Amino acid sequence: MLSIPVKMAWRNIWRHPRRTLLTTLAIAFACVLLIFMLSFQFGSYEAMINASIKIHTGHLQVQAAGYQEQQEIRRVIEDPRAVHQALAAIPEVDAHAARARAFALVASQERAYGIMVEGIDPAAEAQVSTLPRIIRAGAYLAPAPDSEDLSGALVGYLLARNLRVDVGDELTILGQGRDGSVAATVVRVRGIYRSGMDDYDRGAVQIHLQTFQEVFSMDAAVHEIVVTTGRLTEVGPIQRALAPTLTDLANTHPLVSLSWDALLPGLKQAIAMDLVSGAISYVILILVVAFSILNTFLMAIFERTHEFGVMLAIGARPARLTRLVLMESAGITLVGIGAGVLFGCLITGYFATHGIELGGASDLFRQYGIPNTLYPRLTVVTVTAGPLTVFFITLAAALYPALKIQGLKPVEALRLT
Amino acid sequence: MGTIVECNGVSKSYRQGKLVVPALAEIDLCVEAGGFMALAGPSGSGKTTLLNLIGGLDDADSGTIRVDGREYARQSKAQLADLRLHRIGFVFQAYNLIPVLSALENVEYVMLLQGVAARERRRRAREVLAVVGLEGMAHRRPAELSGGQQQRVAVARAIVSNPSIVLADEPTANLDSKTGEGLLHLMQRMNSDRGVTFIFSTHDEMVMAYARRIVQIRDGRIADDLHKASEHR
Amino acid sequence: MIGNLDVVTMELQLAWRNIWRNPRRTAVILTAVIIGVWSMVGLGALMRGILIGMIQNNIDTLTGHIQIHQQAYPDDPAIEHSISDPETWMSAARDALPAGSRWSQRIRIGAVVSNARHTRGAILMGIDPAAEARLSFIGTAVTEGAYLADGDTGGILIGRALAQQFDTRLGRKLILTAQDSDGEIVSRAFRIRGIYQAEMADTEKGFLFVNRQSAQQLLKLGNRISEIAIRLPAHEMAVPVANDLKARLAGSPLRVRAWPEILPLLKAYVEMFDTFILIWFIVVFVAMGFGILNTTLMAVFERMREFGVLKALGMRPGRIVRGVLLETLLMLVLGIGAGNLLGLATCWGLSITGIDLSAMAEGVAYAGMARIITPVVWIRDLLRANLVVLLLGLLVCLYPAIKAARMTPVAAMRHH
Known part of the structure; x- marks a missing residue:
């Protein structure tokens, strides 16, 4: 049996099904994209590293200094x-x-x-x-x-x-x-x-x-x-x-042993650069999503000012309302992330087994040792990194309206219907 | 019985843009415990403001308010919230209930805030819903209840924690007269059975007919204070 | 006409007031649009900058915009596929070149360079x-010693990385070994006159520069050369000018190629980036599209009663659709405008110093990028970003607009 606060939050989430759906879709979209892109990137890195290692470099080499x-x-x-x-x-x-x-x-x-x-x-x-x-x-x-x-x-x-x-x-x-x-x-x-x-x-x-x-x-x-x-x-x-x-x-x-990344410093740095530039784009994308859905969180409190006034009047403390609103925002976010992770894994998983034909770009990719077909790599990191970032950035956005409640005066809140 | 509400020289004004609108001026009022009282007056007279001040929902500009022996000005926000939670019940004109909770859950919610155990909560909520005559409607959401039923749930919520006082802001305003009378009957019964003090703000003649004391407020001042004979039994 | 203008002004005014009825909500969605457009403009310009940097790098390094070779040379860059009588062809081609073009004749042949202790392969230029x-990077790249002088037949320029690898310095000698036009292996010593620095270590190790006459002598080429490199005043001219040259030189044993043909991988890169930029624009739009749709829906549903009244007063549904879309349009234009300004300002700020990736020099070289990335704003990228947001934004808001227009007056009035 769910407790009343949890039930309240969940039912509040679905008071505006269309709005909630659009919001969760935005979050899910970001998650699917991030899971796919990160898996794609890691898949291509692995292909590049493996190609270099297998064609020539090996995992490590012993050489004279x-x-x-x-x-x-x-x-x-x-x-x-x-x-x-x-x-x-x-x-x-x-x-x-x-x-x-x-x-x-x-x-x-x-x-x-x-x-x-x-x-x-x-x-x-x-x-x-x-x-x-x-x-x-x-x-x-x-x-x-x-x-x-x-x-x-x-x-x-x-x-x-x-x-x-x-x-x-x-x-x-x-x-x-x-x-x-x-x-x-x-x-x-x-x-x-x-x-x-x-x-x-x-x-x-x-x-x-x-x-x-x-x-x-x-x-x-x-x-x-x-x-x-x-x-x-x-x-x-x-x-x-x-x-x-x-x-x-x-x-x-003197003899030294050099690992693959020391043997291929360019490859390692290129991967690092690709990851960093990817991370920057992804964070920007998540920020856009966060602002895109912030209105949902904002409306959730502005439309319910009177309701909050009643709750304050009967003795609820503002912190409880903040908690409720945060729970609702987290709920929406989690639903979106859940759907996003599910579909992200399904879509990426499909390509991870069937591969992605690189088509016209394959000549280019081949120079980096990537064959015609690229297999995204679905790992714990590629599945969780994106959604976790989405979760935290979204919650940070939700904090603003949730903290706004703290300043709510019961009388003024009650006056609004 | 002693005094439960004591207002001394209470004044309150609102800012409206650059204008300062006086709402209450130098109100002195004592309410006896167990009273069934109406604050009457036309809209804008200040009766709702006074009710809100007594409920600790708003701060007075000057003067002191004591409820149950505690002076509001000395209480922190959290203490005021606790006071409302344990000692005061509220019934508003409309939209009293939390729309996503069922009738039963709405009543339970107050006890949840008080930290009453779940089983006890449910038992008492059912009991009080039966008292207000809604035992069959426990699982309906507010939207599935009529206006009168919603107000009954609000009364149930207000009395479930055995408060010293229930403040009702125009409780019958949105009801037809028959339903309104039913609600008044209910509140009167709560007053006599449980000894809960009721203070209404109203301009409904019927409410005034039920009240044992009528305080007329006009332009932020007490214009008349009528004690009906039946008050002192 | 005047009346019409009046109506438009009034409608604009109405839409403007409507979007600011809930200033906070409009501000939030505007922020999403602004961040989105800013990132489109900024990231687009950065990607374009990386691409242009790569192209520039290659063109500066030794490609030029257009190269002319003997027919077989591109597939088989051997000494026997040299251009004989280059002056004749050059005079035939000169008219096709726009003012400001520069060209130069080169020998470009694989060779072995060695000193007492070291040996490696390199390209002899x-x-x-x-x-x-006036054509390639080498004119300004010498950091030690001096650039080649005309008639200095014994001098050679080498890269800094090669000098390090070979433990050699200015004034020392290097032996060049190559195959001459008779197929014989020939060698000759050259004295290091200058040491140059290039964008990539591979360039520094891979290219050696001597005077054309000494190369022709060594390789017994007479006045034959390997290639004519042409640099044009602008990148965009490369393909049309090359086509013109091809037409003029049709029937000759020469082959004209513009840089996209010379560097097919770079061309593939450009195309991939182009697609990628567009996909990224759409992705960012989708991210904000949900918010735009949601916010417009909220605004419309709050005003259902108002739409009902307007309809009851006889307003046609088309007008309501137009009104809602006009509000969206105003909002988008505002967001796009601010986003563009912010994006352009960011690009301008970044282009003062450029983004220096020297710390990642090896990675930069691996990816074939320039060490310093300067954002490049292309009108075409800008237009694409703005159109994506504007058109898709309006398209998305058609749904709430139609929703508002479809509401019957009575139902709308009942809407709480």
Whole structure:
């Protein structure tokens, strides 16, 4: 059995059904929009982060200090085996792979371009990146360089077009080794890949790590060890578990571990900017909604001045009336938020499972690693953040009329009908 | 029986724009406990103002008002509200009731404010609704009651907490004469059965006929004070 | 005519008084409209500013408004797809360019830059220093040393980020390696004459500037060039002028492209933002639309008795609809006016210094934005925002207006 004050508030809410309906609709509209937009944003961030992590960066990397900024060939991990061993002992680590890289002039029969040459361990690389799965022509690298033929290489489809090469063609690599010597070799294109991110597809050639180490006088050294894990949240624990090993290992440049956001500072900041600008727009929208419905709250007291006068006369204190009015405003808001959360979750949930076709904008989104179809991500945060803000801003708006009651004089109130 | 209401030199004026309109001037009035009294006079004479002052709904400009021995000027707003809640009942001309509550709930509401337990509240509300003859209408909302029935609920609400005094501002003004007479009968019974003091403001002849004391107010002053013989039983 | 004017004045006066019958309520809904319109104008101008910043950035950096290449170059920017005899084509095209246009010939070719310890890929730009300075950012970007002098065949300009990465400085040498027009790999040392700063670190690392003659010599190009870049007095001229140029150069081995063609992603961005701005306008309108509708409904229902009397006196329903809509119109015009003023004032305030996002430089670069955002007010955005509010606002209030007009006199009088 509901108490009388609650019953009163609820019945008062529905005294003007049309008005209440419009008010709750405004609130519900804001909630649906916020839930959808936030879920969309978080979905796109996740897609962007995952794309970057899976195509290339991994969840974290071990590098020599300064390599991330300078990309100098000298800044190497001298004993990658020790790092691999330490990583193998950490349970959260899913996979890890070593890479080495250097800029070089890569020439085909007709063309030459200065690009990045990357040495990868094909078997390990397959565990940490999507590279083997985005091969569009030819095949992924064999586990070890072919002893009978030239060592194999992978190129992006844009680079292949620029170099005018196809699977089976030869590429000459001409660069500078770690010791300053000339590094030169010939490799054979074994596969052509397409990630959709243009910069990546025209930026690098992948060859066997073993070949790379021989050609660029690397000995056993590598430049980075890429680590992947099941969840973003496990990155921190892995870094902590790894820290003692990295400090203990002797290396010319001390070893460091860098998490995905340190590896992709631009992405992290871009996400932060997007979130902040989103938040500003949403708060403005909620303010518009708050003023839009403030009249409902205002009318609720102005129309009932006489009624409040009677209540004051029979001994109700003004605080009780304020409480009643706030309860009514909160009630309307909660009904709106309830409907908004329900429909927001339904609509967003539908798109979260079926995806949103990006259509004409997909070329654009692909550059950020977002595929043709984007899946909004419905999480506790995306569902609650918007509605909670709506609730508090709306209640703040409702405070004004509710506090106005405090100044109500019974006699003057009674005079109005 | 002693005095329940005591007004000494009470004056009140209202501002209307730049004009100061005197409403009451130097009113001295004592009301005996158990009285059944009418404040009579044409509209604008000041009778409603006096009633409001006695009810603690408004502050006097000067003079003192005591109800039940307590002087209003010394009470805080909250104390005044409590005084109204426990010692005074109100019946207004119209729109007395909270429209979203049923008859029963309207009566209960006063006791809710007093902090009476729910079960006790319901019992007493039913009881008093039966007294005013509305036992069958307990769950109707004000809009589903006739004007007379609404006023009966208001009377029920006014007396349910056993106040010392009930103030009724033109209670019959919106009723036809038959219904009005029924309501007056009811109030008279409450007066005699429960000893509740009633003060009306009215210009209805019938109310005056029922009243045992008639205080005529004209231009903010007491013009006449008529005690009928039946007052002293 | 005079009589008509009289009626309009009176109706306006009546509507004006009616909207101020409940000043608080009107003030509240006006506030909603004002905040809404303010945010439309403000956020619209900010988004437009971001877009223009992006376009400006690209055009300044090395795109220009229009580029002319050899047919195959855009798809395959290799040395053999160079323009021979550029002067002839330029003289043929010159008439199509509006006064105030600037153009410059360039070599633009992929190369490898190295010193003793470092190597990386970069784009080698062979420029005519004087002409280029009037066209792209490089003329004013050198912060250390000096800009290229005409005839300085051994000098090179590099970006600050590259200088840092290569641990090098003014006066040192860098080796450039590239493929010449015969397909041979050639190298040559250049001395660093100047170090420039650009909006993005990627630009600073990616572009090297030498004199056109030295690039042509190194690459054995003769007088052939990679591209002609054209800068017009205004962005909007790009597409029409490019079309004109295309017509004039039809049949030639050249390909003319305006910036939207050169940077399709940027074009996609512009289009997406355009749609997004409109959607945002509508969203904000819906948020205030509920309030406008609700407030008008309240105002109408309070006055049902009045409408009943007017109808009983013989006022036609159409007049009542017009009266209610006129009140809405006045209210909207008031809110829109104040919202626009406030929005424009905000934009003006923000444009004095611009919003400096340098703290987020990497994020800004990732998104391809300019480091300083200045709001840009486009009449078209302004019109769209105002029309959305005005037209949809009136449309929404048609409901209460018709409600008022439909009320029969008797029913209206009975309405409490």
